Amino acid sequence: MSSAQTTGRWAPSPTGDLHLGNLRTALLAWLFARSAGGRFLWRFEDLDGAVRSQFYESQLRDVAALGLDWDGEPVRQSDRLDLFRDAIANLRERDLTYECFCTRREIAEAAAAPHGPSPEGAYPGTCRQLSRVEREQKRASGRPPALRLRAGADGVGPTELTVTDRQFGDYTGIVDDFVLQRGDGTPAYNLAVVVDDAAQGITEVVRGDDLLPSTPRQAHLAGLLGLHAPSYAHVPLVLGPKGRRLAKRDGAVTLRDRLALGESPVDVLNLLLSSLGFERVESVEDLDMVGQHFDPASLPRQPWVYEPPTPSPAAAQG
Numbered sequence: 296m297s298s299a300q301t302t303g304r305w306a307p308s309p310t311g312d313l314h315l316g317n318l319r320t321a322l323l324a325w326l327f328a329r330s331a332g333g334r335f336l337w338r339f340e341d342l343d344g345a346v347r348s349q350f351y352e353s354q355l356r357d358v359a360a361l362g363l364d365w366d367g368e369p370v371r372q373s374d375r376l377d378l379f380r381d382a383i384a385n386l387r388e389r390d391l392t393y394e395c396f397c398t399r400r401e402i403a404e405a406a407a408a409p410h411g412p413s414p415e416g417a418y419p420g421t422c423r424q425l426s427r428v429e430r431e432q433k434r435a436s437g438r439p440p441a442l443r444l445r446a447g448a449d450g451v452g453p454t455e456l457t458v459t460d461r462q463f464g465d466y467t468g469i470v471d472d473f474v475l476q477r478g479d480g481t482p483a484y485n486l487a488v489v490v491d492d493a494a495q496g497i498t499e500v501v502r503g504d505d506l507l508p509s510t511p512r513q514a515h516l517a518g519l520l521g522l523h524a525p526s527y528a529h530v531p532l533v534l535g536p537k538g539r540r541l542a543k544r545d546g547a548v549t550l551r552d553r554l555a556l557g558e559s560p561v562d563v564l565n566l567l568l569s570s571l572g573f574e575r576v577e578s579v580e581d582l583d584m585v586g587q588h589f590d591p592a593s594l595p596r597q598p599w600v601y602e603p604p605t606p607s608p609a610a611a612q613g
């Protein structure tokens with residue numbers, strides 16, 4: 296493999312069956328990588344407590360059923376804890392971290408305090424200011440602290456960073472003192488994703504645009520760790536009929552549901568392809584041909600609003 300070769304990835308959390316929105320993002324991530332003649336890797340982001348063992352296999356099976364393939368064995372973040380711990384130790388040694396004892400509620404209240412609301416979703420830096428004595432008292436209270444990144448200079452608070460996204464152009468977003476390690480010791484998403492993308496040699500991250508606001512944080516962290524940040528392409532999500540992010544409540548939205556309605560995997564693939572403005576294929580093996588003509592510049596910039604098929608009386612009961 297030459298160092299210039301594109302390497303993309305798909306990084307689902309095995310917490311449930313993939314729905315049409317997830318499958319469409321997987322398809323796009325695959326198309327971006329394969330159309331560039333690149334590698335495509337699978338990583339399970341399974342540090343979350345909501346992981347269920349059956350979904351490792353079922354997610355692989357569903358994505359393969361649509362004709363997507365990947366290189367090598369899928370990796371699991373839960374097998375790679377040492378990598379994340381090393382990165383955290385590195386930041387800790389450089390005094391780029393601090394312990395945070397705040398509850399979600401305290402953060403929400405502090406963010407709304409009269410001395411000026413924090414920018415949306417940003418941690419206001421409460422525990423950064425704790426004196427040694429206060430910190431000891433909090434520790435003694437028994438609440439296990441999370442570990443946060445000391446992102447901006449002291450007293451400056453959240454900063455901003457601009458990243459360039461292949462689909463969105465320049466995007467400027469907050470880099471606050473985000474969590475690196477949760478109170479229970481689990482490495483947090485933003486830390487694990489940065490370390491793993493670098494460790495796996497990912498050159499281009501393609502994922503749902505709900506993660507665009509996290510991207511400046513991730514690019515900043517990659518810089519601190521001396522890692523090469525990948526390029527990014529965020530793709531629009533799929534929305535349900537009420538305009539909310541697609542979810543189970545929206546009906547037959549998983550591959551299993553669609554097969555139960557009598558559809559075949561190629562029908563589901565064609566539904567996704569048509570939502571992207573591509574022509575239908577005869578079989579899932581024809582996906583390679585779609586990859587040969589794939590042009591990211593022609594992708595829709597708006598979310599796809601999924602309209603469920605008109606329910607039959609039997610389906611309406613479920």
Ligand code: GLU
Nearest residue numbers: 306307308340488502506
């Ligand atoms: N694991 C995340 C998810 O399932 C994706 C993270 C990423 O692509 O960076 O939404």
